[in-house]
Amino acid sequence: MTHFTPFASLFGGALIGLSAVALLLLNGRIAGISGITAGLLSLSGQAPDRGWRIAFVIGLVVAPLTLMLISGERPGIDFIAPLPIMLLAGFIVGFGTVLGNGCTSGHGVCGIARLSPRSIIATAVFMTTGIATTYVVHHLLAGG
Amino acid sequence: MARILGGLIAGLLFGVGLSISGMINPAKVIGFLDIFGAWDPSLAFVMLGGVAVTAIGYRTVLRRSQPLFEPGFILPTRRDIDLPLLAGASLFGIGWGLGGYCPGPALAGLGFGNLETLGFVAAMVLGMFVARQSANALFSTKVKAGRSS
Known part of the structure; x- marks a missing residue:
């Protein structure tokens, strides 16, 4: 189990919001991670659109490492599922976010902030199935 | 080139936010989704912080006629x-x-x-x-x- 971290989580969330505002102000785009990533998979290849997406993902990967170097503290990353389940989960997340046009960031943060009805419904749905899946895996199947 | 810088800045901010908030840890995410177990409500605070800053910031930015590095805004309709x-x-x-x-x-x-x-x-x-x-x-x-x- 993990501990309740209201202040760090609120501050981290505010930085995620700042990122979304920065991307809209600078590039005029919504900060949806699944959309930004899936946009890189275009086979037809819109080259001018590719650079900022790659740069965003590079920033996303480099930032936690840089933070670790500065603070000298490695962030906790603990897995609750073995590799085969992670592979299955990854595939479902990738498929689902493209089909549903967004994930926690695009729908859950940016969409809700814009009061988009699609995003409000999508967030309610993925929260519900996420909670239900966790209940099934960690209580029904685990017998706890 | 400017757009690439825009993407990099946003990506870095996002990555730092995920790291500090604890959302980078799958166990913490499950702790949030496990409302029938040892519930860790932290991720609700991540969403609260993210939505609040985005809602205020978006309203301010969208008063502009265009973003800094692009000719127009690209928003879902x-x-x-x-x-x-x-x-x-x-x-x-x-x-x-x-x-x-x-x-x-x-x-x-x-x-x-x-x-x-x-x-x-x-x-x-x-x-x-x-x-x-x-x-x-x-x-x-x-x-x-x-x-x-």
Whole structure:
């Protein structure tokens, strides 16, 4: 189990919001991670659109490492599922976010902030199935 | 070139936010989703902080006629609730609950060299690719390229 971290989580969330505002102000785009990533998979290849997406993902990967170097503290990353389940989960997340046009960031943060009805419904749905899946895996199947 | 800088700045801020908030940790995400167990409500605070800053910031930015590095804003305009949205969000939640990863934290965790993270991201990219290829045929609704609402 993990501990309740209201202040760090609120501050981290505010930085995620700042990122979304920065991307809209600078590039005029919504900060949806699944959309930004899936946009890189275009086979037809819109080259001018590719650079900022790659740069965003590079920033996303480099930032936690840089933070670790500065603070000298490695962030906790603990897995609750073995590799085969992670592979299955990854595939479902990738498929689902493209089909549903967004994930926690695009729908859950940016969409809700814009009061988009699609995003409000999508967030309610993925929260519900996420909670239900966790209940099934960690209580029904685990017998706890 | 400016757009690439815009992407990099936003990506760095996002990655720092995920790291500080604790959302980069799959166990913490499951702690949040496990409302019937040892519930850790932290992620509600991540969303609260994110939505509050975005809501205020978006309103301010959208008073401008255009962004700094592009000729115009590219915003989702659809408001209809359709089957792909509901099915996609349902599936996404199931995968999120299974692994404790959504796309952002999985990418942000790549640098720490865990096989679980690497495998999740590889499978996620494959899932995205398959969805883009097959969704049109399955639902006869065009899945817009690289757009999230």
